[in-house]
Structures are given as structure tokens and as C-alpha cells.
Amino acid sequence: MFLLCETPIDPAALARALTHAGAGACATFEGWVRDSNEGRRVVRLDYQAYASLAQAEGARILAEAREKFAIIDARCVHRIGALAIGDPAVWVGATAAHRDAAFAACRYVIDEVKKRVPIWKNEHYANGESGWLHPDNTPVAELS
């Protein structure tokens, strides 16, 4: 299950939904909105997505995780829209009989989501500037 959501992420509810009597390990990852990035003070963020392709690519990543690792389930939810400092931006949870697989799958999912899923972050800075992050070593100011 890969979901984009416009409302706050509820990690507790998401973890509860992974409950399974055969699961001995649950690894989760949450990405939180930080108050700084590359030395600049961040006051809020917007996430934009190409929703249909993001859902499809996210679902593919989860299917890959299920194939690569001995997990019971893996899920991911990504916020879109306006977020404040401290808000969870992304949640990944993976369950397995044993912890090796749960950790590996959780890590795989967040890494691939960050690389492949068409979602973009616009950081708003304390000095009033803002800019889309296109993480390929290009300064934000030169992007468009």
C-alpha cells in the first residue's frame, strides 16, 4: 500500500494496521520536516506530486521490497501539500518474522521513494525566499 495523503500522517494507526501474529519485527522510518537545510533556516514546506505516477511507482517499490526481502508487509504514506516544521512528511513500515528483513525492506523503500517517486519539495526560508529542491547539485536559484 503506497498512499499520497493531504492530511496529517498518523504513524500509530499505520503501525497498528501492520499487526500480524507471525510478525516478530516491525521497522519504521519517518521523515520529519526539519527547521534547517544546507545551513538555511526553513519555516515550512510544500510537497507537490504527479499523483497517478507517484502512486504507481510507489506501489512498484513496495512490490520490489516484498520480492527482495522475507517480509510480511511493507507500506508507505507520503504527505503532499503544506507542512510545518516537525510534521511527518513520509512514513515507511515493514514487518517480518525477523529484524534483518524488516530493517532492509524499510531502508530500501525510503531510499527508492526518494530516488524515483515523482514528488517535489519546495522549501520556504526564514528570509522569505523559497525554492524547489532538485537534488542534483544544482543551486535552487538556477533551477527553472
Add this chain to the structure above:
Amino acid sequence: MFLLCETPIDPAALARALTHAGAGACATFEGWVRDSNEGRRVVRLDYQAYASLAQAEGARILAEAREKFAIIDARCVHRIGALAIGDPAVWVGATAAHRDAAFAACRYVIDEVKKRVPIWKNEHYANGESGWLHPDNTPVAELS
């Protein structure tokens, strides 16, 4: 903060307590009571601890994690007493600016806790038998 607790673990409250404006990543691990182990059906568990030394050793492990990895915080709570299938037995959470450190610290803490902290698991099986797990390749029946 390493704690032994006799009441149910509340992962949501524990994760909330890690909130920090500089944290961009939160990795957690939960160990859940599985319904089987080594092919035997498990119906419930008891955890016993040498409480004073467990707390001291757990605190040392968390201090090591803070020294080894660029984390903001790491915490661990371990249940003791009687647990049912599905109950969280242990919770680890680590926060950091970036996910590498959060994952590495989370993994380090659970691995070391399982190796070093004086806590023992007594599994109760569907056939009425039970036995302390002393994981050094010795069958449960031969242990004492």
C-alpha cells in the same frame, strides 16, 4: 533513556517524545511477540530481567549509540512480565538530521540489547510446555 516497563508499550507516545525541530529522520524498531518460534506454536511469553543491571547496560548501549552515530537522541523501552501474541516486547527509536545515522543507531541499539542486556524470555507453547530461551544453540529442554 532505557526503561524496563511492566505495562504495555505505547509506541506513539514514545515517538512523540523524540520530537525535535532539527530531526529530519526517525527510525524505530519494535519487537512483537510472534505466534511461533523454531517451528513451535507460542501462546504467550514471560520476560524476566535483572532490573538494575539491565537498566545500567541499556543506558550504556544508548550512550554508545550517541557516540558512534550522528544522532539527536536514541531511546529504548523493554517490557517485562507476561505478554500476549502481538504485544510489543521492545521499542527502539532514534532521531537524526539524516536517515543514515537514524537507521544505524536504531539497528545498533536493538542488536546490542539482544546480546548484552540481562533479560530472559520464557516461551509458553501450545502443547503446554514452556522453556527459557538461552540462545546459544542449546535446546530449551537441556538448559537447567
Add this chain to the structure above:
Amino acid sequence: MRLRVLYFASLRDRAGTDAEQVDSASADARGLYAELRVRHGFAMGEERLRVAVNGEFARWDRVLADGDEIALLPPVSGG
């Protein structure tokens, strides 16, 4: 042929719209993007973008057909 083009992130800001109809004779997605760079002044070369056609990732040499929906995708930054 008439195409629909979707813009995201910095390309959307630069184009001033999230989507537009485009009449184009470009043979492929690469040619279309070259046209649109001129029209909107996009600074990023195609080697920094990915392209999707009708909701799936595609190659730049993808031959376009009337009615196709082309999405231009800057480097992603989710998570």
C-alpha cells in the same frame, strides 16, 4: 498533432501553469521538450529531467501521437 503537457515543481513555476495544450510536429519527446524550452525559457537540459507519457515513464526518443499526455519531471525531492 495536439498534445497535453504537464509541468511540475520549478518547471510549473517557470511555465506559469500546471498543464497546457500544445500543437506540435515534433517527432518525439526530445523534440517536444526542445520546443518547450524555447517557448518557456526552461534552463534544465533534458539530461536532468525524466519524461512520462500517458502516466508511465518513457524514453526521450518515445514517438508521440495525437492526444498523448506528456509529463516533464524535474529531479525528485520527496521523502
Add this chain to the structure above:
Amino acid sequence: MRLRVLYFASLRDRAGTDAEQVDSASADARGLYAELRVRHGFAMGEERLRVAVNGEFARWDRVLADGDEIALLPPVSGG
């Protein structure tokens, strides 16, 4: 000298108690455990246990003193 010994997990079940007072002349923790193996019929050799004295991990050659609290720790299985 009089010592206090703490038992855990399978050793506790075997000894039938979580703790007891022991009068011993053993020079060190190794000697004490050898005595207690005989008394309670513990099957595990010392190489499979850890020992703690007064709340901290110790070596088997730790010299014991009157009033020490010795904990015998089978291989752990938390988590």
C-alpha cells in the same frame, strides 16, 4: 564469608528460588559457581554464563568479599 546469590531464568527455576544467602569459602566467583552447580545440579558450565558482582558485570576470577551480591546470568534472550 556470607554472600547473596541471585538466580535468573532457567537457573532460578532449577534452584527453586530467585535469591539465597550462601556461606562460602570460595576464593573467587568461579569457585562459588562450582559449589552452587553441585548444590543445585546446574547443567550449564561457567563458560556459558556471565557473572555480575554488586550490580556490575565481573570476571570469573573476581575475588569475593563478605556481603557481596553475586548474580548468575544465563545467555540472555531479550528483544
